[in-house]
Amino acid sequence: MPPSPAPSPASRIRVGSAPDSWGVWFADDPAQVPWQRFLDEVADAGYAWIELGPYGYLPTDPGRLRDETGRRGLSVSAGTVFTALHRGPSVWDATWEHVSAVAGLTRATGAxxxxxxxxxxxxxxTAEQIESPELTAGQWQHLATGTERLAREVRDRYGLEVVVHPHADTHIDTEAHVERFLDATDPALVNLCLDTGHYAYCGGDSVKLIETYGERIGYLHLKQVDPAVLAEVVAKGTPFGPAVRQGVMCEPPRGVPALEPVLAAAAKLDADLFAIVEQDMYPCPPDRPLPIARRTRRYLRGCGV
Incomplete structure (x- = not known):
C-alpha cells in the first residue's frame, strides 16, 4: 500500500467565526441578534470554532456555555479583552479585574x-476623539511593559497565550506602530493577532508582515476592506465606527487584501493557527449575517482551509 500523502500545511489552520460577523460589538444591545441565534447560525454556516466576543454577550457561566456550544458542535478558540495599558500602572487593578474574568471563562471552555x-x-x-492618536515615548514604554506583565500573568495563572490585535483607531494600527510594538516586546510573551482587514484599513501589507515577523504571528482574523469605501473614508478622515456603517468592511472576495496569499504565507509558518472570520458590520439587519457567513465559509474552503 502506498504511503498516505503528507497533510497540507494549510490543514494546520483552523477556521472559525465570531460574534462580530453577526454585528455584535457590545455585551447587550437591542440592535444585535440574541446569542442563541448567533450560535445556531454560526454552526449552520459550517464553522466549528468561535470566539467569545464581548464579555457577557454569551453566557458567562462556564457549564452553561460549554453545554450551549457543545450541543451545536462548536468549540471556543479565544476570549477577547480591551486594555488601556499605555496609561500606566494606575490602570492595572481595573484592567486585571476585567482580564481575569474573561481569562477564567476562556480557560474553562478549553480555549x-x-x-x-x-x-x-x-x-x-460616539466616535468622539478622547485621546491623542499618537503616544509619547513614556506611553509606549507603559504599553510595552504593561502588555508583557499582562501576558505573563495570563500565562502563569490561566495557561493562555496573549495575542495583541492591531486595530483601527487604536495606538497599534499602522505598519510603523505595529513594528514599534513588536520590537519593544518580548516574543516569548507577546505575539500578534493579525487582522487582515484592520491592517489593510491602516495601510499595512499582511503578507509582508507575515513574511517579516512570522514568528510573532500567533493568530489570524480574516476580513477584507472595500477599497472604494476606504479611499473615501481616508479622504474625509471618517472615524472607524461610521466607516463600518458605510460598509468599509466587505465579504470576501470583494475586497482587499486577497486572502489566498495571506493564507498561503501563513501556511508556510508551519504552525498551528486559528483563522477567525470577523466581518465588522455593526449594526446590521438580523437576517444579513447568515447568508454572508455561508458564502464566506464556502469561499475559504476554496482557498484550502
Whole structure:
C-alpha cells in the first residue's frame, strides 16, 4: 500500500467565526441578534470554532456555555479583552479585574488564546476623539511593559497565550506602530493577532508582515476592506465606527487584501493557527449575517482551509 500523502500545511489552520460577523460589538444591545441565534447560525454556516466576543454577550457561566456550544458542535478558540495599558500602572487593578474574568471563562471552555485589543482613542459609541492618536515615548514604554506583565500573568495563572490585535483607531494600527510594538516586546510573551482587514484599513501589507515577523504571528482574523469605501473614508478622515456603517468592511472576495496569499504565507509558518472570520458590520439587519457567513465559509474552503 502506498504511503498516505503528507497533510497540507494549510490543514494546520483552523477556521472559525465570531460574534462580530453577526454585528455584535457590545455585551447587550437591542440592535444585535440574541446569542442563541448567533450560535445556531454560526454552526449552520459550517464553522466549528468561535470566539467569545464581548464579555457577557454569551453566557458567562462556564457549564452553561460549554453545554450551549457543545450541543451545536462548536468549540471556543479565544476570549477577547480591551486594555488601556499605555496609561500606566494606575490602570492595572481595573484592567486585571476585567482580564481575569474573561481569562477564567476562556480557560474553562478549553480555549488557549486571549485576544488583547488596545483601547480606542475615540469613544466606541460616539466616535468622539478622547485621546491623542499618537503616544509619547513614556506611553509606549507603559504599553510595552504593561502588555508583557499582562501576558505573563495570563500565562502563569490561566495557561493562555496573549495575542495583541492591531486595530483601527487604536495606538497599534499602522505598519510603523505595529513594528514599534513588536520590537519593544518580548516574543516569548507577546505575539500578534493579525487582522487582515484592520491592517489593510491602516495601510499595512499582511503578507509582508507575515513574511517579516512570522514568528510573532500567533493568530489570524480574516476580513477584507472595500477599497472604494476606504479611499473615501481616508479622504474625509471618517472615524472607524461610521466607516463600518458605510460598509468599509466587505465579504470576501470583494475586497482587499486577497486572502489566498495571506493564507498561503501563513501556511508556510508551519504552525498551528486559528483563522477567525470577523466581518465588522455593526449594526446590521438580523437576517444579513447568515447568508454572508455561508458564502464566506464556502469561499475559504476554496482557498484550502
Amino acid at each position: 488557549r488564546h486571549l485576544v488583547v485589543i488596545p483601547s480606542f482613542w475615540r469613544d466606541d459609541r
